Amino acid sequence: DTGVSQDPRHKITKRGQNVTFRCDPISEHNRLYWYRQTLGQGPEFLTYFQNEAQLEKSRLLSDRFSAERPKGSFSTLEIQRTEQGDSAMYLCASSLQATNTGELFFGEGSRLTVL
């Protein structure tokens, strides 16, 4: 399967714990994005990488959130001191071209439940 892969698919944690999600993009894609989607809502942009450089961050990305993309391949999104409001689906996407053309390839998401 050459699509975008995300792990874990579902994470249940207690408030205050740290969680980390991993995204493996389509291998030839140099652009990688993280979005967050809550129930009944559309995805909200979190951050964007071009190769290993994190070029854009949303105001939604508080200090408790950090994302990395070492060596420009896979990416991780860490949430420290989780809060119940962090419960959401975290979607990773990758692309070869700029988003003007709209073609983002999304993974199936990592669902976070904070108790």
Added chain:
Amino acid sequence: QKEVEQDPGPLSVPEGAIVSLNCTYSNSAFQYFMWYRQYSRKGPELLMYTYSSGNKEDGRFTAQVDKSSKYISLFIRDSQPSDSATYLCAMKSDNAGNMLTFGGGTRLMVKP
């Protein structure tokens, strides 16, 4: 008020019906308009992309953009049960970097 608004539905239609899905937006800087389809427990997938105003057709799908009214539409002809999904509109402006702004999605159910 959100930048991009969509009726959440659900919209229920019989198989074979013509479906009309719509989004309104407030940011006049949006230039790039997309429709994504999202099946339950899956990531969104791109259906249609349109730059600026006008129509675009692809098989059973037609996308329309009316920038003067800040209104975009997706029409699905001869709808099939396999079209049952959530349809998300997404938009981008030139000054927004690589960020897409999504609507909340409309859930469509096509009944056999």
